[in-house]
Amino acid sequence: GAVVSQHPSWVICKSGTSVKIECRSLDFQATTMFWYRQFPKQSLMLMATSNEGSKATYEQGVEKDKFLINHASLTLSTLTVTSAHPEDSSFYICSARAVSVDQETQYFGPGTRLLVL
Amino acid sequence: AQSVTQPDIHITVSEGASLELRCNYSYGATPYLFWYVQSPGQGLQLLLKYFSGDTLVQGIKGFEAEFKRSQSSFNLRKPSVHWSDAAEYFCAVGVPGNTPLVFGKGTRLSVIA
Secondary structure, eight states, X not given: OOOEEEEOSEEEEOTTOOEEEEEEESSSOOXXXXXXXXOTXXXXXXXXXXXXXXXXXXXXXXXXXXXXEEEEETTEEEEEEOSOOGGGOEEEEEEEEOTTTOSSOEEEOXXXXXXXX | OOEEEOOOSEEXXXXXSOEEEOOEEEOSSOOEEXXXXXXXXXXXXXXXXXXXXXXXXXXXXXXXXXXXXGGTEEEEEESSOOGGGOEEEEEXXXXXXXXXXXXXXXEEEEEEO
C-alpha cells in the first residue's frame, strides 16, 4: 500500500516550453502532497506543499509563477514548469501523505528527470 | 524549528560487514523519525519509522534503528551489508501537524567486495 507514481519518468524539452509533471497516489487519498527538487549528489529541496482544493504553499525562493502547482483531487497533484530554461533541469520528486494510513509519513514517487535544452 | 544532521557524507563498508549510519536531530520534544533509502535515479523508499513506543524499530531489508532520546539520535544499523544496499540514505524528522519532513543531507553508502 501507499504507492505514489509520477509521470513522466523523464522528459527532454526545448527552452521556453512548458512541462507538466503528474504525481498520483495510487491506493490512498492524499490531502497533502509535497514537491521536491534534487540536484546531483544533494539532498532534497522542498519546493512547495500542495493541499487538495487550495493554493500551494511555496518555499522561500521558489517562483510560484514559474512552478505552477495544482492539487485538484485527493489523488492527483501536478507541477508545471513554465517557460523552462536549462537551469530548471533537475530531478523532481513528489511525495504524499496517506491520511488513511498514518498522518505523518510521506511516501515518495519515483521522480521525474527534466532536461531542458 | 527541527533539524537533522547526518555527520557522514560517504561510508564504505565491505560486503557482509555490519553497518551503522548516524543521525542526530534537534527538536524540543520527541519528533517522528524516519529513514529513507534512494537508489540512483529513483525516488525515496521508506525503510522504517519511529513514532513512539519501543525505541528499537525494525524495518525492511533487514535494517533497524534505535531512538536514543538522551543523545537525540536515531542511528540506522544492519548486521550484514549486501552489495545491493549501496545507495543514498536519508534521515528525516517530522513534527505533529501538517508540515513537511525535514531531511538530512544524506549518507552515501558504498559496498565493496
